[in-house]
Structures are given as structure tokens and as C-alpha cells.
Amino acid sequence: MLKERLKYCRKKRNITQEKLAAALSINRSTYAKYETGENEPDNQTLKMLADYFDVSVDFLLGRTDDESPISIAFSHRKDPLTKEEEEYLERQLEEFRQWRKRFQQQDE
Template identity: 55%
Template structure:
């Protein structure tokens, strides 16, 4: 399981921002933030919530309690099964090219991708056996 400090470092790297920039945006001391990433200290509850909000992930994800960045409640109407299908779909190399920037995309773009995915899945559900895609 991924540790808090590893997950924090990974999320910051995905956003392509420095420790200083993140610290400035959230009102932290850079040295304190650096200790979070090295695992030398843990943030208090309010700081943990700020970090989760900034990275748009759950606190459970930051703490390594789950590998799902967002809870099913946060997944814009997706239930757990739909969220699992969506994650499997975007992680498939054949589909991934379209969804490759999903995790780094702004929330509005991620919502658009989820809507497109739902539309694709609805079309597939209505397809009869032997029928080619798009018919």
C-alpha cells in the first residue's frame, strides 16, 4: 500500500508544481510541507483536508486507506460498479489515449469525460449480440 508521503509527492508531481508553489498556494511553510513528503511529520486534520481539497482526492486516498482517489459520492453520480468500470476502461491501453489526461484534467473536463463514458456504456448495453459497434 502506498504511504501518505509517497502519495503526496506523486500528486504534487502530477500537478507539475514545486513544493514552494504548493506551500504558497495553501499557506504552508515550505520546510513543513517538505517534511510531509519525506515522512518526517504528519499534517494535522485541517491541513490534511486542505491537501485533499487541493488535489481533489479523499483524505482516505491521501492516507493510503484506499486506492480510489475519490469516493463514490464524489464521483458525480457514479455508483461503485460504474466507477470501477470507468477506471478499468480508462486504464485500458486501447481506450487510454482518449482518457490519458483524466487525472490531471480540471474538474469540468473530467466531468465531460465521465459523461462521454456513460454514453458509450449505454450504447453498448443496448447492442444486441453479433451486432457491430455503431449499428
């Protein structure tokens, strides 16, 4: 399932293997092997891929069909999130990602 999800996410973003590999600082051939199933990413790389594609690791592994990274973190709670809480967390996550992106650009 991982290889299919990686290819799906990459094509959805309309990015080449080469550009994706460069963005993640890995070799294109290494990434290509993830998509063919010849090799699997280590945990750190799997997290980087999930962050890059803005999906959960569970989505990449086929444990859920929900691409949202937040829903997985809170899906097993005894008291499920309300729609309002989900929307709030999504906004907070987006603000954090924008802040992180600006911060990373300052370091370059």
C-alpha cells in the same frame, strides 16, 4: 504511505513544493517534511491537501487506491450508487467547485 501519495499528487500536478506551500499558506519546509515523513499534517491541513489535489483523505492515507473524492463518501453504503448517480454527483461537485472558486476570487 502518506508521504508517497503527497509526492505523487504534487508531481502529477507538476507543481513545486514552494508553490504548493504558498497555495496552502504553509511554509515550504513544513510541507517538505510531510513528503519525507519527518512530520505529518494535522487534520485540517490533511483536508486542505485532499481538496487541493482533488482526492480523498482516504487516498492520501493509503486506505484506497481510488483517487476520486466522491467514491469514498458513498462506498460503504448498503445500496451502492449506480453509474448514473456517480456521474450526477461528479457534475454537481464540479459545479460547486467552480462556484466556490468564483466566490473566493470575489473576496480577494
